[in-house]
């Protein structure tokens with residue numbers, strides 16, 4: 335049985351989400367920008383009016399305003415993006431529970447069943463497209479095909495607010511002529527390797543010699559050929575079978591370069607609190623702590639250290655991070671950004687608690703304290719309670735850092 339998979343990609347998501355909540359802005363040139371004062375003042379997204387003035391993503395606000403003096407600049411609103419993303423996903427879930435998010439603005443939706451066809455898939459795609467537009471005020475492009483890769487490629491072909499069906503003949507007649515880099519997984523480096531072998535189009539890749547490609551790209555070579563031929567068979571994951579994270583990190587760019595250990599520690603504590611909130615939600619313990627530093631010249635470093643015992647206590651993680659930071663003499667130069675990440679995550683079981691530790695009472699007290707802090711924040715909001723040491727933290731966890739949110 336052939337699969338029927340939709341890939342739904344919200345168009346120009348960050349700008350559209352902002353405009354959906356502010357219809358009066360629709361006719362003005364609008365850009366979502368990082369905060370200029372906090373040194374990440376670049377254009378993160380723009381609407382079509384701003385685009386017509388030549389405003390580009392990733393240029394500085396200053397450059398953008400030179401081209402478009404009346405540009406309205408707005409800060410990103412991650413809470414709004416997340417809410418809207420969830421609202422759209424709820425619409426997808428009315429059609430299938432096999433909904434697999436890919437970033438905040440994309441999802442695969444699998445509707446395979448014995449009576450399903452690509453033509454029926456197209457009808458469903460149009461229903462979804464209309465509901466998203468009417469109920470959420472943003473538009474979506476949908477690709478409909480028999481593999482995840484081709485559905486994803488399809489959602490890129492016509493946009494905004496459009497549906498593209500890729501059946502087997504469309505694959506051979508149209509998609510085969512497109513460059514390999516249109517395929518998910520073909521980044522810059524594999525594209526270069528493929529070029530060196532005379533493989534330029536998806537059709538070239540589909541016809542390539544498998545052994546030669548595996549020789550150059552390893553197992554990935556085989557995966558790529560399968561993708562190009564429309565033979566990859568991966569199913570879309572169920573929305574409700576949640577995958578546990580492999581690492582959890584928080585990082586931030588500081589308002590001014592960090593030059594003192596106290597400043598770094600304040601940031602590490604706040605990051606660790608965020609990390610532990612997520613660890614507890616997932617019922618995980620961290621086995622290894624890593625820190626990340628970035629100098630003013632954008633030189634990045636990462637150091638890591640195993641913890642004595644797996645933990646979900648924020649002060650334990652923050653202290654281990656700080657020790658690692660001092661040991662590696664990280665403040666020999668001022669730092670633009672810092673981050674903490676935990677890896678080597680294991681499921682928390684009742685048996686492994688406390689008995690492992692000699693200072694069980696101390697740990698129990700710390701756990702109770704952290705639980706109470708969490709309860710208060712859940713009740714009265716994230717900013718209701720802060721450790722005194724964090725009040726003047728200059729590297730706010732909400733500002734952009736190294737790790738994908």
Ligand SMILES: [Mg+2]
Nearest residue numbers: 343344346439
């Ligand atoms: Mg998108």
